[in-house]
Amino acid sequence: MRLYFSFPLNIMPRHIALIILWSFLLAVAGCGAMSTKDSRPIAEDPVCVYNGDLGCSRVRVDERTPRALYKGKPYYFCTEECRDAFMKDPAKYVGKSSGD
Numbered sequence: 001m002r003l004y005f006s007f008p009l010n011i012m013p014r015h016i017a018l019i020i021l022w023s024f025l026l027a028v029a030g031c032g033a034m035s036t037k038d039s040r041p042i043a044e045d046p047v048c049v050y051n052g053d054l055g056c057s058r059v060r061v062d063e064r065t066p067r068a069l070y071k072g073k074p075y076y077f078c079t080e081e082c083r084d085a086f087m088k089d090p091a092k093y094v095g096k097s098s099g100d
């Protein structure tokens, strides 16, 4: 596993290694199964970007990806929950990153 290769566990305190491992697991578990071999296009989940949830902010786009149209632009989300949050107050999430 590449994680162990780049962070040898024997040269850092064990609790720091555990924290790194735990955040890694949380990021993976929070987004469902995301394969690195996937060739589908990647979009940014505006809800996760807004929340600073960077482990989930990049979503693979396919026909099953939760999406929403706002002001004629499609937005994609990691989960239905993120889409629901977006639909309640889209301006809150797109206002931060869009230039107009």
Ligand SMILES: [Zn+2]
Pocket (backbone or CB within 6 Å): 045, 047, 048, 056, 057, 077, 078, 079, 082
């Ligand atoms: Zn999300």
